Amino acid sequence: MGGDHGPSVVVPAAASALKTLPPHVRCLLHGDAAQVKAEVAKCAGLAERSEIRHAERVIGMDEKPAQALRRGKGTSMWNAVEALRSGDATVAVSAGNTGALMAISKLILRMSADLERPALVASVPHARGVSTFLDVGANVDCDAQRLVEFAIMGEAYHRAAHGVVRPTVGLLNVGSEEMKGHEEVREANRLLREAGLELDYRGFVEGDDITKGTVDVIVTDGFTGNVALKSMEGAARFMYGELKAALTAGPLSTLGALLARPSLLRFRDRINPPPTAPLLGLNGLVLKCHGGAGDREFAKAIRAAADLAQSGFASEIERNMRRLPAALSIAAPADGAA
């Protein structure tokens, strides 16, 4: 029911995604049964591979997380997450209210990592692919241990989502030298080097490394990550606006833009980030698809969800997370000497 379009986008997207997914993959569609049923009827073959789970109510796109928690029970979003907990579903996808989805997921599934809230991941396009950037806003205050947990989760996610066998990991800082930055990043850097995790950790990276693709996974706290992501989005929007203005500034420019149109459309596709973001650190797989997604994008999100559910993602994170407490206690004595 979520997102800007609701069932009119989500249902056809499910039908289209299922066509390219293995036959055992099925969808539970949570929402207003009458509305959803009408949409399912328009999609050949979907009824056989899906099940409608009626929900009386819906979480509004502008409800506060606290409000969503109080009155969320019985909403389509709540039921979708509850189906993960009960084992009816393996992965949940929503285009609904992000804050509410995080709060409801945390309440129902509980956190596996020591975080305030599930970490939010952004996938940022660069010249040779996509980088995984986290946390982009959920956990504003992060000590060194949280940053290490982001590294573990982000690395496993990048492998599962992009099929990179051994993703490289970097820690966002204001310079690449070991003594730069504040205490938390310096300590996280030391832990990542010394804690014996199964990670290809490459040290500090800087803001412009995100779109350079210097490493696959960029780790930072939720404050810095949110600001950096929104700054990049803002810069991209500003450039795009200026470019559009330049290319319609006169008859010659407009003609030029017309001739270059197919290339410019490919350009727009390349700079657009993927529509899906996982919520990391939960006992369960929840994916957020952006609210404005159309059916092609939402279908992509469902396929990404199915891939993630079939990957070793969760168990890889668990293995490295189990290693962490021991690593922290081994690494701790070196603190004074560092």
Add this chain to the structure above:
Amino acid sequence: MGGDHGPSVVVPAAASALKTLPPHVRCLLHGDAAQVKAEVAKCAGLAERSEIRHAERVIGMDEKPAQALRRGKGTSMWNAVEALRSGDATVAVSAGNTGALMAISKLILRMSADLERPALVASVPHARGVSTFLDVGANVDCDAQRLVEFAIMGEAYHRAAHGVVRPTVGLLNVGSEEMKGHEEVREANRLLREAGLELDYRGFVEGDDITKGTVDVIVTDGFTGNVALKSMEGAARFMYGELKAALTAGPLSTLGALLARPSLLRFRDRINPPPTAPLLGLNGLVLKCHGGAGDREFAKAIRAAADLAQSGFASEIERNMRRLPAALSIAAPADGAA
């Protein structure tokens, strides 16, 4: 002597800048006398309005700040800053090593504000002008008071540099609600609201507000500012690269780009930031011009420096700074109640 080009750019730039500046404005040219003299001889009218101050040595572009401090005495950069302290000059402009310029300026001029190092300012283009963004890397750890000092200095600089009578000021955060963000920004927000400064403070802004031009001056700590600035630069470089690739992808696109070339060049000019950044918080006016600047850009930097020197910039900062300690002690009791 600094920057990628040295006197071959700096000297003609001085000549060109002086042509449009009032006749009482003169330049002290610090550097190797023989080299500088040869360049001055090529520029009609420059000899009469400048004076060459010989320096035996130069700070290298890759020298560490500590190294620059140890062996800096007698270098052209040292002498340029020393001329401010002695009163021989009103403002210094350098395209040299930024870290060394900050360290030498701090040592010779001393800080007027309570900062580790002079605050670094970036001027970021947006659709309706340029925003002033600080600190972009000098002061990694910032408490609320430092953030307020950045607001005071950035506001005065924006007025002096861009002629905006009453610049608006925002504090960078992860959301616009009062309870969002970490403690330092919440406390700085309270101080800016309650401390009775002469500022048009507009509250919290987010990363994408930088290039939206929501406010004239955006304040943040040196860690977040550095990451955000470099992230935006990286995003812009990535987009520019992809655009270039798209516009040379085939004969039609290339022809289109050729037709739109004047507009695309204007586009490039619009998205390029101004070449000058002041070092704020010093007892003296020091401007950094980026190392790769050509003579047109360096001339712009000299003109900006002269404008700044003739503005009420320094005394405006002083007035608000003097107000700060009293404001802090008045504001403090409210802390527990907030």
